[in-house]
Amino acid sequence: MVAYIFRRLGILSVILFGSSFILYNLAAISGDPLEALRTSTDPNAKQQILALTRTLQLDVPPPLRYFLWLKGILAGFTGHIDFGKTRDAQLVTSVISTAIPTTIRLVFLATITAIVLGITIGIVTALRQYSRFDYAMTFVSFLMFSLPIFWVAVLLKEFLAIQFNNFLANPQIPVTWIIGLSVASGVIWSAIISGDRKRVWQIFGVVALGTAALLTLLSLTSWFAKPGLGPIVVFGISIGIAYGVTQLSTGLQNKAALRSAQAMAVIALVLYYPNQWLFDHHANWLLILAQLAATIGIAFVVGLKFAKIDRGPTIRTAAIAGFMIGIITLLDRFMQTWNPYMSTDAVNFRPIPTTGQVNPLLEPGNFWFTTLDILVHMILPTIALTLISFAGYIRYSRGTLLEVLNQDYIRTARAKGLNERTVIMRHAFRNTMIPLTTIMVVDFAGLIGGAIITERVFGWIGMGTLFNKAINSFDLNLLMAVFFITASLSVIANLVADLLYSALDPRIRAGKG
């Protein structure tokens, strides 16, 4: 195994060496970085040319200059990696190190959302194969495959940002919208749950009426201008989470798991006001992390308390439920920040921005304001990226689960009398996740290279923007740095995916055949 990994790493470094050498020379002959200066009438032009030649070592011919560059990269083994300097005589390392967090912020949440949403929908469509919901989702996923992201982005800017901001000035939902949304959600839920005709109509009626009532309430109380959940609603949602998580994780018949998940909801209710006090007076990321750790710790204790045998699943259920309840509590806190944030001069009641990654006018200092500011700037790019990338996960997880459900071991599991939940969650879902995991690894690596177009449309300065800028201004060192990082990540991710596959699936062995 170790020998296999080393052999692969050796091959990878040869490939990286070859492609970076060729790319360096290609990029070097693709343009003249001094062109603008040569034709300039600036009296200092000559000096500038000399200075630039010196910093970028332009007097060395490209094939040799490549080795100077490579020397800087190889110095990475001693801890002092050197990507050279950009045209503006900045260190490439520092430019890149500000861009990478931006890119990660942009793509990380979108990928997580796409994966969770895509796999969920994919599994539901596979379980309801050939239903109307299945056909509708097939169409939706193909539509998403066919959308150019810059086109989606413009639509989102218009309808989700500009018009939603207009709506917030007077947050009354029109009656036609209430009717439309209620009917739509009724149709979607009745299609997902399905059953005989009577049951479908029942579900449709309940969901549509519920949605209509909720929307009317939200509209009458101007909830969108002053959102918030409050302890009671948080508790209600928490109980719902407790049931949902238990059902998926162990099944509701496991009383210990259900009790411990419910206990997490009660603890969250008891701690609601202490948490608010902490949020108000000691808000920073350390606090959030400490709370996360505390949640896991409490879940552990609660799980041990309720479970007499088989403690692992109970603790797991309590921990997952606790984590999700924590997210709801945080969400509630952000909702409380919404109205004060909107009223600041920098935002001026138009909270959803169309471009940029932060609001430069916002005064720093308030943790909740700055964090919410980052979050609202992420809304549109995240939705755009999620929309175009989750279709792939729907198709893939649907196909894999259908394949798995045809296997003999599923029939065996059903034949020995396991209930459907156990068959799906324990036997089918786990095996579906094997190929999906490897795809996710490769996807994550590919994302660091950036979403060039998304960054450009939404005015973010991440890796994609740097790449674009480097090509347009013939900035060789910058270009090579972006290339080197993305290419290394993608080849390493492929290796990790192969190893992961063989670790997850004992039938496949890496390094053999």
Add this chain to the structure above:
Amino acid sequence: MAKKNTSAVETTTQDGGENAIFNKETEGLSQGQIVLRRFVRHRGAMTSLFIIVGLILFVFSALDQKIGPFKIPGWWHYGTEDLPELRSEGCKEGLVGCPTFSLRPKFLGGAGFGLGEHPFGQDDIGRDYFALVMRGAQRSIMVMFVIGIIGGTLGTIIGAISGFYRGWIDAVLMRFTDFIITIPAIIIGSVVGYHFGNLGVGFLAFYLGLFAWTGLSRLVRGEFLTLREREFVDAARVAGASNRRIIFKHILPNAVGVIIVSVTLLMSGAILLETALSYLGFGVVAPDVSLGLLISQYQDSFTTRPWLFWYPGLFIITIALSINFIGDGLRDAFDPRQRRRITKKDRESAKTVKKAGA
């Protein structure tokens, strides 16, 4: 024949019954006929096929085509170079060049059904937007097919060779594939653009095709690796067939499903790649027209003149969506395990066959 039918449906379990229905349907048909039947039955794919064929005919016959010294006149009365006057009648206050396309009949307060002078409106300098969109769609469709053909051919050849011969040939070719994957096509585009100027959309499609084969070649290699171990290949070799004959006559026809499906997906990806590159300024450049370029030029005018934004986007989506659906239909058609839904009618007809046989 009748006897075979009855024996096939005599099994009483539901599974056996379904098998019988499928077996009966495919009886006496060649592999190609089965695939064709399954494809024709796929409603989405057939609709998409009609749409894409119709769209290609519509788009390519709209404008004048120059083939060498010959010129085939198009049916649309404007070209992309014509500069008619910007018209403002019928537009909202302060707007010029709005679309004249109308579906609302006169008695509902509309302008009546008709295309009008400029159905998609006019651009900034008055060029007919319908003509521009048609030209852009021609470019996109052409790029799509060129990338599909070049990428498909290269991927199949490289994958087939490395999967069939294995050993060092396989190692070299697959490392070469890894190598190509790491090189961004944009760089090549900018190098070419710098040295040779804008070589036009045909060349763009050509070099994008040279970089688009990598995924396909891996798939084909995998397929060849499994197929070459099968008995029919051994049989062919014992019978004295040459490597070339085994590759082309025995293995390739069995791998053609995988190839066709991934080439269609490659094509739908290609159309988005071209629009994305043109949007960034590395693909088709003005004065040539492409759908991505049109959107990129007019994305800021969405609030004031939305038609400049809607129409090119709708064409991109229609083309890509149809190709995706055709690919899906082909995948279902080529997949031997794929089963369509058994309808009540199928069960009824199976029962009547059984009764008739008894």
